[in-house]
Amino acid sequence: xxxxxxxxxxxRWIVEVVLRPQQTKGFVLLKKRWVVERTFGxxxxxxxxxxxxxxxxxxxxxxxxxxxxxxxxxxLA
Numbered sequence: 001x002x003x004x005x006x007x008x009x010x011x012r013w014i015v016e017v018v019l020r021p022q023q024t025k026g027f028v029l030l031k032k033r034w035v036v037e038r039t040f041g042x043x044x045x046x047x048x049x050x051x052x053x054x055x056x057x058x059x060x061x062x063x064x065x066x067x068x069x070x071x072x073x074x075x076l077a
Contacts, residue, residue, distance in 0.1 A: 042071055 046067040
């Protein structure tokens, strides 16, 4: 709860925690988790994002924006 309130106050984001059902066994598709994992998979296609070589978080953020722009432009073309 403290983390959720900090994120809501600082970043103005809504945090949703998705838990695995307790009564199930084996693989269970969790809500919206595949979206995050698919996006990380796309970003790992960019060589510079595979390892974190940057000193400033702003540089890493910029590289992520550039990678996503590249992915979106290639899909539109």
